[in-house]
Amino acid sequence: MKKYFLLLLLITATLSSFAQQIIPYSHYQYQKLNKSLYNLNTRFHTSLKPVIGDDTTITAQLDSLLLVGTDRTRNSWVSRKLFNEHLVEINKEDFNVYMDFLPDFQIGRDIEHGITTWLNTRGYQIGGNIGKKFSFYSSGFENQSRFNDYLTRYIDSKNVIPGMVNDKFKDETPRRATKDWAYATAVLNYTANKYFTFTLGHDKNFIGDGYRSMVLSDVSAAYPYFKVTTTLGNVKYMAMWAQFQDPLSPVFSYDNGFRKKWGAFHYLDWNVNNRLSLGFFDSIIWQDADVDGKRGFDVSYLNPIIFLRTVEGMNSSPDNALIGFTAKYKLLRNMTVYGQLALDEFTAKEVFKGDGYWANKSAFQLGLKGFNAFKVPSLNYLVEFNTARPFTYTQRSSLLNYGHYVEALAHPMGANFKEFLTIWNYQLGKWAVSAQANYAQYGLNLSGENFGKDINESYFTRTRDNGYKTGDGLKTNFVYLDGRVSYILNPKYNLRFEAGAIFRQEKNSLLKDKTTMVTFGLRSSFRNIYQDF
Structure with missing residues (x-):
């Protein structure tokens, strides 16, 4: 134990001489830190991810994961680079740089549909620090893939690779x-x-502290943003401005590309004490230009400390406002309860009427997470419930909705759903095991009526104002099971052999879509790539 404590101090001292490293967000990697982040003796701001900048201890602990299982007795250059070190690593007094090749080679079988699947990804990551104030990180991936049946249908219908970008050959027929x-x-x-x-x-x-987020998640593609983060004692405050794209709206011209929209976000996270944390969130989405191409960026939303909903109301603007609340409480020594509430065009008087008013758009999350489950060291767990009422995150058009690049900025299922999920992982030396189970129930459109699940569909297409309940429409049951076993070759860039199995079923009175799949691969990445929808 003393050896690992001294190692952690060494890492912290090394990092403190530079600007803090940027650690890409991967739920699987971050969940391994439950014991450090959620024990009763710590008071960290755990809901803002990825970790950047001033969370020195968190950054050090995340970086310490990159040393698990390494053998410092290796002497040859090839052996060190393959099993212990970054491919390129330069450490100087006033800067450091690392660089890695990130392969993701997989082969699998979609058994029900008789499809041999494969993924051929060649990627890179480069990161480092310049002096004590600047840090940087970049990654890039060139990909070709044959997906299973349900993902292929998703890509063909939305013209987007989940969480990434459009298919280069999307316009070809067939x-x-x-x-x-x-x-x-x-x-x-x-x-x-x-x-x-x-x-x-x-x-x-x-x-958020969960696997899903009902206020801002990493489901959709990457986007340009500028973010200011302020830390004052037990309070951390974030203001961010971002630009999103909407491939669904008619373009003004070929030269202008996809239509754009802007987003402004504020989030305050307050660690009340070692057990309790409270968070307050608000956001505004507005379209980049109207049909005359005049509006653009709205400077009214530049103030980083003002309540955005108030500005939107003062401007009498047609923009899309959303507010949210987050909380976590360390219930036991190894168990934390957390939750979120998102309100989107919420009308209080209609709630108390109880008649299912369409514009009572809200989403809710409640979860438990922890470590050392059943007194097993390094057995981390999460149990979570998520729900969103019909039409939540929708707007008059996709150019104003709470989405980017056809996908959601919150939950991948959009709205009009209830979901229960659990995720467990365990690592012993270089061996790692993970298991995930999702069950959801949602309502699809039926007989031409919009029941509010698809956030890209205008709420003007609804056929009534009242009588909406979560799950209304074509009631559909969804099951997703995912299990993986991996052997880590080099934890520095998560290079591993991995075998996995997936079972997915979507069932209602009109269809039963089932996928059973096995995969094998040599993988290396820190990305979240969601396929559980």
Whole structure:
């Protein structure tokens, strides 16, 4: 134990001499830190991800994961690079840089549909620090893939690779079974002092302590943003401005590309004490230009500390406002309860009428997470419930909805659903095991009526104002099971052999879609790639 404590101190000291590292967000990697982040003796701001800048201890603990299972007795260059170190690693007095090749080679079988699936991804990551104030991170991936049946249908219907970008050959007829796309991220961070951090990026952000987020998640593609983070004692405050794209709206011209929309976000996280944390969130989405192309960026939303809903009301604007609340409470030594509430065009007087008014658009999350389950060291767990009423996150058009690049900025199922999920992972040395189970019930459109699940469909297409309940429409049951076993070759860039199995079923009175799949691969990434929808 003393050896690991000294190692952690060494890592912290090394990091403190530079600007803090940027650790890409991966739920699987971050969940391994439950014991450090959610025990009763700590008071961290855990709901803002990825970790950047002033959370020195969190960054050090995340970085310590990159040393698990390494053998410092290896002497040859090839052995060190393959099993222990970054491919390129330069450490100087005033800067450090690392660089890695990130392969993701998989082969699998979609058994029900008789499809041999494969993924051929060649990627890179490069990161580091310049002096004590600047840090940077970039990753890029060139990909070709043959997906299973349900993902292929999803891609063909939405013209987007889940969470990434459009298929290069989406306009071909007939559609190619093989998908081809490129994907990249970049983040530049400036830590001015212990109070202020400025981040310019083309990446994703996540707010919450759960697997899903009902206020801001990393489901959709990366986007450009500028973020200011302020830390004052037990309070952390974030203001962010971002630009999103809407491929569904008619373009003004070929030269202008996809239509754009803007978003402004504020989030305050208050650690009341070692057990309790409270968070307050608000956001505004507005379209980049109207039919005359005049509006653009609205400077009314530049003030980083003002309540956005008030500005929207003062402007008598047609923009899309959303407010939210987050909380976590360390219930036991190894168990934390957390939750979220999102309100989107919420009408209080209609709630008390209880007649299912369409504009009572709200979403809710409640979960438990912890570590050392059943007294087993390093057995981490999460149990979570999520729900969103019909028409939540929708707007008059997709150019104003709470989405980006056809996908959601919150939950991947959109709205009009209830979901229960649980995720467990365990690591012993270089062996790691993970298991996930999702059950959801949602309502699809039926007989031409919009029941409010698809956030890209205008709420003007509804046929009535009252009588909406969560799950109304074509009642559909969804089951998703995912199990994976991996052997980690190099924890520095998560290089591993991995075998996995997936079972997915979507069932209602009109269809039964079932997928059973096995995969094998050599993988290396820290990305969240969601397929559980």
